[in-house]
Amino acid sequence: MKITLKVWRQKDAKDKGRFETYKLDNVTEHMSFLEMFDVLNEELIQKKETPIAFEHDCREGICGTCSMVINGRPHGPLQGTTACQLHMRMFNDGDTIVVEPFRARAFPVLCDLVVDRSAFDRIIQSGGFISVNTGQPQDANSLPVPKEVAEASFSAAACIGCGACVAACPNASAMLFVSAKVSHLNLLPQGKVEAKRRAQSMVKQMDLEGFGNCSNVTACEAECPKEISIKNIARLNREYMSSAVGSETEV
């Protein structure tokens, strides 16, 4: 396969950035999208040029490190798939593919396709946990959790914190990410104790980080590589309203 890539190049946070065009002649359909980048980078190094910086790690679709927008879609065209799990058989010979970083005010570009997503960490630090110290809690089976509840919690917990939801949203809202964490914990009996405080603190931090508001575009759900449901956003809104109105919980 012959592929033309238009890739965003930006030396550092201060650089203005621009698209550069690269032509690849020997792409095979079994290659992953990132392996195509490996091949391109090897060629660039051979020419003593600067390889394209892109983040990746597990290449199994679970670590959430990749942060590419491919042809206008975070993680590319395949539903429920991270960029690292995308394979070239999804593309055709002669295609031109445009690759740029996740874009959002809260995710500043560090270099080429690499962005700073530490805002997500700070949101979790604001309340995305259950306050339990390491020690000797009660026996795991002393707290039965209905299977459906455990599974709903698990579905929300499947979030890999990649930030595709933010990149997909025209408002760069982080509501899907925040609501997934709130749902994961608030659905479980262990998480109920701090449910209201958690919802309020995390929403507050999300606003402080400069993420936009949710206006029900639902692009986040469509682009989420783990197919996290926007039902979680509805759940967060309920939790937030009920905790904010007439509540004594202060954050």
Added chain:
Amino acid sequence: MKLDGKIPAGALAEKWTKYRSSMPLVAPHNKLRLDVIVVGTGLAGASAAASLGELGYNVKCFTFHDSPRRAHSIAAQGGINAAKNYRNDGDSVHRLFYDTIKGGDYRAREANVHRLAEVSGSIIDQCVAQGVPFAREYGGLLDTRSFGGTQVQRTFYAKGQTGQQLLIGAYQALSRQISLGKVQMYNRHEMLDLVMVDGKARGIIARNLVTGKLERFSAHAVVLATGGYGNVFYLSTNAMTCNVTAAWRTVRRGALMANPCFTQIHPTCIPVSGDYQSKLTLMSESLRNDGRVWAPKKKEDAQAIREGRKKGKDIPEEDRDYFLERKYPAFGNLVPRDVASRASKAMCDAGHGVAPTGLAVFMDFAAAIERYGRSRASAQGIHNPDKDTITALGEKVIDEKYDNLFAMYEKITGENAKKTPMKIYPAVHYTMGGLWVDYNLQTNIPGLFATGECNFSDHGANRLGASALMQGLADGYFVLPYTIGTFLAGEISTPRISTDLPEFAAAESETRARLLGFLSVNGKQSVESFHRRLGRIMWEYCGMARNAEGLTKARKMVQDLQAEFQSDLFVPGTLDEFNPELEKAARVADFMELGELMIVDALNRNESCGGHFRTEYQTEEGEAMRDDEGYAYVAAWEYGGMGKEPVLHREDLIFETVKPTSRSYK
């Protein structure tokens, strides 16, 4: 140097309890004055940093990732073992201990493994309290499943994403301590050297990967939780950035590397498809609960499949060799990883492989789909279900149990493994070897501790499935927070360590010189190309099967490759910027030094045990032949200096409770 494992006296089952009640403690007000550095935020690091912060220590925690949630623990799929005996199937602490010792082919310390089994139950309790959404039964209680090398169902799981859920639990606990100010978190910082002051570990030199600046950090003690070194093989199931640098740099400062040749080859990975391949993807061992491993009996069938003239499902039942069930009837498809890997390799070597490369066997779910389909049909009151109904219902059960694994397989290969058998082949997955530590998880350098995959301590020569998550969390939550006190109790009057000490300046300038060295070679070959070549040498000669002749040859090849690296490497860019190629250069340089040591260790160990299979030492049936007289010891290697031989230190393994026998899964 005399190696002292510091194993407490007394009966095996009482050692940990008694020791815990008598070990030195650090009072709460003193903990506030002590600093601890934790490097790595996987299960072992995040759990340790969070727990130490909760106790009151001032923790500085480091990861080279953009966030502490990304470490490769996250990719663990199948589950975590614990001796809860919720199934009432005869499990116990002793049985988990015994399975692990036997699974490790009698090359681990009894006391460490018993402690691991003892704390295993608390891990599950802790994780549930943190909100880890484990799989549950309809009654609301926790579900478990089987893993290799055991005859009980003690593996707790969260679909095929157990590692992710456990890591997020630990990350949440860590995040809480960060918010409370007890842990100072440094993302995108890579440890490049250990700083020692008066013979004790007192700090690290780390590179800020965004600015490229070298930074100094001091503490009263340093904990490494930096994972394993499987990427020395280039192709492995490890994440792309997993590396040995932090651990290896401490070896260069005098820490001992124990049993480096013990590497685990996992039997069920997606086979290699081309030269551009960057990594291999694991298919969880949990699939062997339901997947039957086979290869065609007839070589002509195998050849037809390789050439695309036949498919797996075209081979009639009587022409299939379910070789694990045939060779190991007692454990069947659930034999330990080393045994299953060798059996698959033997089938392929004999010409029965089914991928175009000849290097793959089948894992088939047809029988399980039918069994589950019938059972589900019966539960739904369908008494004479037709084949399509059975298949549809059975596939649904498989989806519920393994969810993302089949989807992942399809994304990578383009095939639906519910319709046609999965193709699998062994790949490097885990490293049992690691930094030598005593019972306190302290290395031979005072104040330097190692936890999780980074140390050598619990899995002997072969790790059982679902035991890595158990060990990482055991070390971080329930062992290190106690045992680090044995060292820190002696440091309560040591003031805060200054980073202005000459030792810090010296380590920083050495690190700078080393990195500038990579940049100044200005040759022609990329780091990646050297890494691939190193990987090929290691896999060919120090992989699933080894012998003295090949190892001797490989050592020379690695040395030659190192020389070429030093004269023909090209690293673009500069030191003071975001420069992933420079990061890789430092890691690959360390992999080469480690690779040579692995070969030396494999040559020294004239026996076969667990993942270390020397072809000279095997039974007539091709099983590993151990030599307990000669090699029932931990081989801990001291770095000898550039171009000098490493020095071997032996710690004899003494078995007081179990009697090492020939490991049989027949």
